[in-house]
Structures are given as C-alpha cells and as structure tokens.
Amino acid sequence: MTDVVENAEYDVVVIGAGPVGENVADRARAAGLSTAVIESELVGGECSYWACMPSKALLRPVVARADARRVPGLSGAGRGPLDTDAVLAHRDACASHWKDDGQAEWLEGIGVRLYRGTGRLTGARQVSVTTSEGTEHRLTARHAVAVCTGSRAVTPDLPGIAEARPWTSREATSAKEVPGRLIVVGGGAVGVEMATAWQALGAEVTMLVRGKGLLPRMEPFAGELVAEALTEAGARIRTGVSATALRRAAPDAPVTVELDDGERVEADEILFATGRAPRTDDLGLDTVGLEPGSWLDVDDSCRVRGSTWLYGVGDVNHRVLLTHQGKYQARIAGAAIAARSQGVPLLESDRWGAHAATADHAAVPQVVFTDPEAASVGLTLKEAEEAGHRVRAVDHDLASVAGSGLYAQDYRGRARMIVDLDRNILLGVTFVGPGIGELLHSATVAVAGEVPIDRLWHAVPAYPTISEVWLRLLETYRG
Template sequence: MSTSTDHSSDSSSAAETTYDVIVVGAGAVGENAADRAGRTGLSVAVVEAELVGGECSYWACMPSKALLRPGAVLEAARAVPGAAEMITGTLDPAKVLARRDSFTSGWDDSSQVDWLDGAGIALVRGRARLTGPKTLDVTADDGTVTHLTARHAVVVATGSVPVVPPVPGLAEANPWGSREATSVKEVPASLAIMGGGVVGVEMATAFADLGTKVTLVVRGERLLASNEPFAGEAVADSLRDLGVDVHLSTDVTSVEVHDDGTHLVTSSGGSTQTLVAERLLVATGRKPATDDIGLDVVGLTAGDPLTVDDAMLVEGVEGGWLFAVGDVTGRVATTHQGKYDARVAGDVVAARFGGSSEGELDAPDWSRFRATADHAAVPQVVFSRPEVASVGLTEQGAKDAGYQVDVFSYDLGSVAGAAVAADGFTGKAQIVVDTDRGVIVGATFVGPEVAELLHAATIAVVGEVPLDRLWHAVPSYPTVSEVWLRLLEAAGL
C-alpha cells in the first residue's frame, strides 16, 4: 500500500507518496490499465490534469456519436414507408445538444471519480512530469507539487493532441479543434472543416444534420484515405447529398479573419479560391501528447511517440519499468484499441510485479499478455452516413505486407435483410483473402448500420478462420448478415 494516507488532490501542502504502479492519464485507456494492474493486489494511482474519463468521455467518442445519432435515426425512418410519412420536420438542435450533454454528464467527472474510489484506485490531480526512473512530480492547478514514486511501474496514457498545420494565419484565426466541435453550445450558420479523416467526415455529417452550411477542404484525392477507396467515395457522395461542399485535392494556403467570418484561401489545380465560413474546424491529425512529461530524463525525446513492444513496455528505457498505452504510442488511435492495449499492459504489470508471472514473460502471440491485434486485426467504425466499418488490412495494405490476396465484394442492397431494413438500401461489403492460408485478413463494410456487421469480421480475422470452416457459420435470414453467405459464394464456396 502507499506510504501516505492522504491521496487527495485537495492537499494544501507538498506531499510525497509511493504506490506500486502509477498511471499517468485517467482517460478510458488509463482507467483500464489501472484497473487491470491492481488485480493481483498492487497499489495503483492515476494522475489526471483534466477530467477523469478523458477525451473519449467528454470530447470525442461519446459526444460525437451523440451528435450523429439523431440524424442517422431520422434518415432511417425516412427510408421506410409508413414511418416516412410521419416525418414532418428536421432535427431540433437544442434537444440534440441537450442529449449530447447528458452523455458527458455536463462535463462533470464525479461519477468517474466515484468509480476510481470504488475500484480502490487513488486519484492525484495535476500535471505529471517524470523526474527520474519511477519518480514523478505532479503539479496541481494551485501550484502544489506532489512527489510520486512507483515501486514497480509507470504507465503513460496521456493520449494525443491536435496538430495545427503551419498555414499562414491559421493559428491566429483561433480555429476549433475536435473538442470545440463536439462541445459546441451554439450551432454555427456555416462551418469550414480542414481534413478528410474520421473527425472531418463525422463532424461534417453532424453539423450538416443540424442545419449548418458545411464546407469540407481536403488535401488528398479522397476521403478516409486509410480505408478502401470505395469507402471514401461513398461518403463523399453522401456528404454532397447532405449539402456539404466537398473540395478534394485542395490546399489551404492562408487564413484570415474578417468581419464576415474566417476566410480560407485555397489552391487546387493551379487555381485559387476564397472560402468563407463563420467557424473553422481543423481536423488534420493528432500527435502523441509527450511534449512535456519529462521524457528527456529517461533518455527519450519529447514530442515523439513512445515506441513499445507487444507487452506495451517502452523501448529504450532501462529497467523494464516504463509502459505506455493508447494514442501516446502511435500504434492505433482508437479508444477501443487503446483500451485493449491497456488491458494487456495492466495484465503484464499485475503478473510481472504482483507475485506471479503466470508465464507472462514467455507469452506467445495471441495470449492476453501481448497486443497482437495491433498488427493484423484493428477494427474501426466511422459513423458517417453511410457508416464505414473495417477490420484488418485493406487490399493494398495486404499486398504491401507481402500477402497473395484475392478480393471478393458484394452489393449490400441485394441482400434480403437490407431490402427489409430500408427502401433504397445501398452499400458494399468486401473481404480480402490470403490465398495461401485461405483466411480473411481484412474486411470493409459501407452502408447503413454496418457497424453491427463488424465484430463477426473481427472474429474471423483474429481467429484466422479458414473459409471452408467459415462456410458453416450460417447467417440468419432475413438479416443484412446474410452478406457473409454471398461473399463466401463469391469466393467459390
């Protein structure tokens, strides 16, 4: 147990406290690492400078999906005669924002703090900085410094921060990041978004639903560049149908603020254009939050991702005490994959330092002590309309990895369950098959509610289920999942 009985962030004087394990960052990822690390009796503390629950709970996953859901429900109803006739209006922005607020608990983390207390995890509020091996200083908002020491391990779960490109005038324009977009109090009349990744397309969808005139500016040739090309094409078409002005292969060369709004000077194909919007959202990427956590004192470089092995142990630090999980590693920037990595790290720490290694040191691939899925089976859902759900490798990614592949696709709208779900149901399913082993290494679904198809594909990829065995997983009729039968038929079964 700790050497101090006062673990409160309200202490008015400097304190020195020792725990077996210290987790820096009390977001969803850090909470999972802390919970798992304490399962063999180790004492655990988490350090948090902002709200317990982190980005996902207050500014990312939960509020963004709460903003997106009403528009999706409305569109689903409009696609079913009998229900469509009852739709006589559009979304109520005030009620959409109020429902969003309920998911963030009004940006109050009391319930999350109560969960930590119930789990026996100490909370130290403030900004942590490494001062040496297994030692940290935590500075609270009032300037109070707490000196923390970990007997065994420190786990860094500080997440990531937005990147603002070096465009002249952009920083001075005080643009929104994803936080400002998802916590908006008043819906702007117009919004320009820089970036065609997940945040860009999701926020373009959400604000278009709320009645905002949205302009999306993307440097690349397509949206969602890390997905299969057909996914980005489908989302671009849908955004245009929603009234979004989509500019692909377009650079923002400068930004100025005028009385009538923010002016973006853009360049595309040798021509220039000025776009004007009330607000500007920059969604051009994120970087690991390692700038000011003291990495230099342990021989690492501030600002760099923390490179880890599959046990989530940070490479280049002697002694085997520093672990990292989530966005800060640069491996996979999703909450669910970060929580998966956190469970791995927590289990490793609990086993390694909690009195029984349980074979952890010699753990093979696919044991619970190795984050193997990060390399081959990462699932992701983009809650655009249509939704994009994918797992594993794209066709090009599989080829780049050296696989010999065949690709099989099927029109989702031709599946009986899709016809029942909605009139005019459109979408596409695709699997990437390693022909040498006869297993699926990647799958992508594009269409309404296709997120619910993804876990079956994830199991097939993780389990490396041979196609001739997968043939015996009979999909229920009439459901959209019947597409699995059609995909396997396309593969020759």
C-alpha cells in the same frame, strides 16, 4: 517555491485518467497492486467529453432520421428538421455536462488513489504531481509507470490561423450553436463525422480535402459512398486542395480561407481535422533519456523499448489512435505489469497471448458513424498486397441481401473480404451501408480468430438479416 505535501510509494503509477489509464489502473488493482492515477483535466479523458461520446450523441439523431426516411410509413415523419436544442442537450448529457464526479468515484471505488494535477517524470520510477494550488506530491512506483496521456489535435502553421481561432475536434463536439457555414479541413473519420452532424443540424458545409478522396485508410469504395451521401445532403466537397492562409478581421467576422488553387472560401467557423500529436511535451521524458514531445516506441506488451518499468499505452505510442484499441492495449499492459511484478516470464512467442497486443497489427476494427456507416477490420486490399500476401478481394453488393431491402428502401452499400489464399483465412473485411456498424464484430472475430474459410461456411447467418452478406461473400469466393 512549491510545497511538497506528500512522498508516497505505489506499485503502479498511471499518468492520465482517460479510458486507457482507467483500464490500466483497473487491471493493476485487480492483480492486487497498489495504484495511483494522475489527471490534469477530467477523469474519463478525451473520449468521454470531447470525442467518442459527444460526437456519437450528435450523430445518432442524424442517422436515425436518415433511416426513418428510407422506411415506408415513416418517411414522411422524418422529413422535418432536427430539434437542434434537444440534440445538443442530449449531447451535453452524454458528455456528463463536462463533469467527472461519477468516473472519479468509480476509480476510488476500486481502490485507486486519484491525484488531480499535472504529472511529470522526474527520474526512473519517479513522478511528481503539481496541483492547481501549486503544491507537489512526489510518487515512487515500485514496478511500473504507465503513460496514458493520449494525443491532442494539431493545426497547421498557416498565416492568420491564430486570429482565425479554428475549431479542433474539441470545439466541434462541444459547440453550443450551429454555425451558418462550416468549413471542414480533412477527410478522415473526424472530418466526415463532423461534416455529417453539422450539415444535418443546419450548417452549410464545405469540405477541403488534400488527398483524392474521403476515408483514405479504408477501401476506396468506403470514401466514395460516404462522399456521395454527403454531397446529396448538400455538402460541398473539394478534393486535391490545401489551405494556404486564413483571415478573420474581427472575432465575430467570417473566416476566409485561401486555397492553393487561388480560390477563396468563406465560412462562419472552420474545423481542422488534420492530425494529432502526442501529449508528451511537458512529461519529463528527458529525465529518463527520451525526447520530449515524442511518440513512445513500445513493444507488444506496451513497455517502452529499452526500459524495464516505463509503459506507453493508448494514443501516446502511435500504434492505433482509437479508444477501443487503447483500452485493449491497457488490458494487455495491465496483465503484463502484473505478471512481471510477480516474476512470471512473458512468452514473446505467444502471439495471441494475454501479454501481446497483436490485434494492433492484425485486427483493428473501426466504425465511422456517418450515413452510410463505414466499418472495417484488418487489412485493406492495398495493405495486404503491400505486405506481400497473396490475396483475393471478394466483393458483394449489400443492396442485394434480403435483410438490407427490409432495413431500407433504395439501400446502397457494399461489402468486401480480403482472403489470404495461402492460409485460407481472412485478413480484412470492410462494410459500407446503413446499419452495418453492428456487423463489424462478426468480422473482427473472424479476422482475429483466423477462422478458416471452410469453418466460416458453417457460421449460418439468420434470415432475413443484413448478416446474410457473409453467405453471399463465401458463395462468391467458392464460385
């Protein structure tokens, strides 16, 4: 029988101490609300230990070497292999060696009570925390419970998949050795980033993509340029195929993948980067009238529809599965919780106000850290047209900008902006090319700020930088 060691009451209870939960807690405490956070794994969550931080640590040496190879005077220095041990050691350091002492101390430093254990709803505003020792804390939230438990990678239900022991994003970002041969199933951001990293570290990579190309949620040219570079680096990319079965005869044996076209592909490891599911299976959603294992349907303040106290923030609401967007939602939700706790009415008509996560719909930025980098914000041409906007796509070759020629020899890249012809503002921007990730925030400001095209003409880019592409795009638009 579980021993109840505490009955406690807080203004806000947060389930999940990843970057989203941390930010909700931070905003609640800043508003003077007593706050508790529950975490069953590591404080800092998926991003800190198995996603953003370790993956970008793996990719940074890869991209730096690629950049060096394109610069006169450095090209010879960049020809050698990467120091695998050093890269993996740097990755481990960036993941804090999978220890969360620092982040736990930060939470406590801002006055948040941290409960380590599994949090579960037991009724309206009621949360139970079961520790690894089997003891139980029963918490009551006066104002809000915020579910910030994130998402988990899913693998398809294929014959032989259990025996094959496939990698998910967690294994791909934390592996201790470079596989001789790696199959990557999926052509989205995780798939292309991990293919880029492990190919550069010495793996022979084969990508299996069910669709027509890579990065299907971006403009088509983004996936085309990334695929071209991966192929030149030695990766094999198969599109329009699906795995039908897996076989691994022994733990140390290769894995064989059977494809729907009859071909078989063999490798030492296989990564499935094919989707995610909400971590809400054992959350007690049924005790408050919701379906276990479901995504949480929320409004723009991230409050669960039909509830006055339950919030779903970050991946669990399935709005945008990106860390920075989840943190943005957390800031919005924290402000909304604070306002409602003080009886301050929220203005639903205030589209870009402090309590509405409008950017989730209109200005989501993303960088894919491949070589070349791919970055986008807002709508693609297809999305804008399907939404009924009257638009024009304006394209420019990034290689023709003076700054790109200085950045690298034989620079290859492309830029596109989507102009709303009725409102004379930008609905979306996409960049693909070396070193363009840092360009994206300028585009995000333009899209989120709904800056008129005529005003953008007065935002003068410094010479000679790659940012001059803005001037070229505007010149093309004006004709």
